[in-house]
Amino acid sequence: MKTKMSSNKMCAILGNLENDENLGTLTKKRPIATLPFDCKYRLVDFPLSSIANAHINEVLMLFDEKDRRSLMDHIQSGKEWNLDALQNHFFFYFYSNEHQAESFGLEYYGNLLDYLQKSKSQYTVVLGSKMLCNIDLRILLRNHKGQGRDITAVFKKVDSSQTGPHDRIFAINEPNGLNLIDAEHASPNADGKYNLCMDIYILETERLVTIIQQAEKQKKAEILPQLLKNILGDLQVNLYEYTGYLSNMNSISAFYQANMDMLNTTKQNALLYSNQKIYTKVKNEVPTYYSESSDVKNSQFATGCLIEGQVTDSIISRKVVIYNDAVVKNSILMPGCRILPGAVVEYAILDKNVIVDANTAIKGTAENPLVIEKNAGIRENVGGGSE
Numbered sequence: 001m002k003t004k005m006s007s008n009k010m011c012a013i014l015g016n017l018e019n020d021e022n023l024g025t026l027t028k029k030r031p032i033a034t035l036p037f038d039c040k041y042r043l044v045d046f047p048l049s050s051i052a053n054a055h056i057n058e059v060l061m062l063f064d065e066k067d068r069r070s071l072m073d074h075i076q077s078g079k080e081w082n083l084d085a086l087q088n089h090f091f092f093y094f095y096s097n098e099h100q101a102e103s104f105g106l107e108y109y110g111n112l113l114d115y116l117q118k119s120k121s122q123y124t125v126v127l128g129s130k131m132l133c134n135i136d137l138r139i140l141l142r143n144h145k146g147q148g149r150d151i152t153a154v155f156k157k158v159d160s161s162q163t164g165p166h167d168r169i170f171a172i173n174e175p176n177g178l179n180l181i182d183a184e185h186a187s188p189n190a191d192g193k194y195n196l197c198m199d200i201y202i203l204e205t206e207r208l209v210t211i212i213q214q215a216e217k218q219k220k221a222e223i224l225p226q227l228l229k230n231i232l233g234d235l236q237v238n239l240y241e242y243t244g245y246l247s248n249m250n251s252i253s254a255f256y257q258a259n260m261d262m263l264n265t266t267k268q269n270a271l272l273y274s275n276q277k278i279y280t281k282v283k284n285e286v287p288t289y290y291s292e293s294s295d296v297k298n299s300q301f302a303t304g305c306l307i308e309g310q311v312t313d314s315i316i317s318r319k320v321v322i323y324n325d326a327v328v329k330n331s332i333l334m335p336g337c338r339i340l341p342g343a344v345v346e347y348a349i350l351d352k353n354v355i356v357d358a359n360t361a362i363k364g365t366a367e368n369p370l371v372i373e374k375n376a377g378i379r380e381n382v383g384g385g386s387e
Contacts, residue, residue: 010141011058011121011205012051013112014044015128015225022164022251025373026351031067032249033129034074036334036352038262038272039302039317042074043129043249045280050127052081053276054137057088058119060112062224065094080279091115095223109216112224116209124208126225127200132247132258134276135200140240144202149238151207151228154200156242157193164250168229170195170239178237180229198242199225245270256349256369259315259332263298285318293324302335309339326356330366334374346384348372 020027026035033044051059063071072092077083083090093111116124123144125137135154144152155170163169169186171179172195180197188194215227222230245267247258261267272278288305290296295310302318309326318335322328326339329346336353339345343356347364351374356362363384364370370383 009058009119009121010054010056010123010125010137010202011060011116011119012056012137013060013062013115013124013126013224014047014051015062015126015223023249023255024252024371026252026255026349026371029374030070031063031129033063033067034070035249035255036317037132038259039300039315040283041278041280043132044071044074045278046132046134047127047129048075048081048083049276049278050135050137051125052083052279054141056125056137057085058121059083059088059090060115061090061092062112063092063094065096068092068094074281076281080281106216108221108223109212112212113209113216116205116212119205121205123202124205125200125202126228128225130249131198131200132245132249132271133198133242134244134271134274134278135242136276137202140200140202143240144238147238150235151201151203151232152238152240153232154198154240154242155195156198156246157189157191158196158246158248159192160188160194162246162248162254163194163196164248164254167248167250168197170197172239178232178239180232195239196246196248197229198246199229200242201225201228244274252349252369252371253367256332260313260330262300262315263313283318288316291324294322309341331369348383351376354378 020032034042037043078090082088095108123141163183165184167183168180169183171181186194211231247254249255285303287303288301288307291308294307296307297312299311299314299316301316304319305316306321308324309322311322312329314328314330315332317333320333320337322339323341325341327344328339331345331347332349334350334352337350338355340356340358342359344361345356347366348362348370350372353375354372356378360378361381362370362372362378372378
């Protein structure tokens with residue numbers, strides 16, 4: 001018996017497909033989804049904002065069990081994304097990421113089917129947090145409906161620097177039709193670009209239900225985005241080209257560069273100040289204080305900071321203190337960091353609550369920024385500062 005789906009209504013599944021092994025200690029105790037970005041945001045804010053801006057009121061968030069604490073702390077009631085409105089419903093499902101376990105498919109797919117059938121939505125959009133973008137899901141839905149294909153997959157033309165070993169590339173206009181190829185084996189287009197699969201898909205809910213039911217019968221153990229990628233060859237695929245700002249968070253250098261991009265007005269406006277607003281968890285704190293001794297150039301600051309030293313070309317998150325005679329250049333400082341007098345931080349990413357002792361230097365390079373783990377105390381020079 002088929003569940004009647006509401007005409008044109010769209011539900012969303014926000015999943016955690018992302019491989020985070022190349023982000024080192026940045027994702028040691030948090031998923032990519034809650035990785036801090038540009039002073040006050042988390043990466044999950046961007047897909048959640050796209051969902052909110054498309055007025056989607058049914059959302060299922062699928063994440064690994066180890067991600068529970070970080071995600072629940074950030075999203076809480078979901079009010080920033082209007083998920084707590086009376087007509088809206090959002091659900092968490094945290095699963096054990098043991099894909100070979102016989103019980104995985106039964107439990108995982110069972111929860112998906114239960115959600116989809118109860119949503120009564122005609123269409124479903126599937127997306128993740130690794131591809132930093134601001135996509136209009138309403139336009140995506142119109143494009144999908146106009147093309148009349150089984151599924152629409154989103155891609156963007158990128159340079160090879162934005163692809164990684166775990167990414168997939170769309171090869172278009174080959175003799176055998178559309179192919180999805182591992183990035184390391186893909187060839188560029190005539191223009192030298194690669195058609196990067198952004199792991200954003202939209203399809204009719206009834207078709208998705210059928211796909212999941214078949215996977216359940218075959219006792220597959222694949223999370224949803226991976227399942228969809230693996231069966232694209234069996235479907236009529238419509239490709240939708242995204243042309244806005246994109247950063248593929250597949251490495252430490254990619255994360256660093258995306259934050260530095262926000263110091264470029266054009267790129268910042270393209271991501272944060274387009275027709276679609278980006279929402280995040282609101283924190284009511286005092287403004288940042290700049291003392292007379294401070295010297296600030298081309299940098300961004302969140303609330304609650306105390307700045308006495310020199311800050312140039314840097315991203316500074318909440319409640320950071322940079323003391324007199326300290327220097328911070330080309331760096332990302334996450335909440336709660338303390339840079340004591342005379343310390344120097346250049347080309348570095350300091351995770352939460354790092355304390356850099358007085359007259360100590362941390363120096364990386366633009367190509368290889370140094371990452372300092374959460375809660376670390378730096379008492380001797382690191383990187384170029386040790387020379």
